[in-house]
Amino acid sequence: MDTARAKEIYESKQTVAVKLDGNGDSVWIENVDEANGMATVQVGGNPTNTQTVSCDRLKEESK
Numbered sequence: 001m002d003t004a005r006a007k008e009i010y011e012s013k014q015t016v017a018v019k020l021d022g023n024g025d026s027v028w029i030e031n032v033d034e035a036n037g038m039a040t041v042q043v044g045g046n047p048t049n050t051q052t053v054s055c056d057r058l059k060e061e062s063k
Contacts, residue, residue: 006039006055007032017061020053027058 001018009016010029020027020041027041030050039058043049 001055001058001060003032003034003037003039003055005060006058007034009060010039019059019061020051021057022059029058 006029009018010032018027018029018041019025020043025043027043029039029041031040032055033039033052037055038052039055040050040052041058043051
């Protein structure tokens with residue numbers, strides 16, 4: 001996804017399903033670095049498992 005959409009999801013009051021690398025783990029966006037096109041995400045339900053990844057690796061799940 002593009003950085004702008006990642007930022008919209010991060011700021012949204014709604015819960016939006018996002019996956020890392022399309023078919024990978026579900027993630028929760030914790031922060032978006034718009035200048036560098038990166039996002040810090042929590043992987044799965046484990047709050048200690050965070051990664052900083054390119055927004056290009058995030059995919060919004062279809063409804």
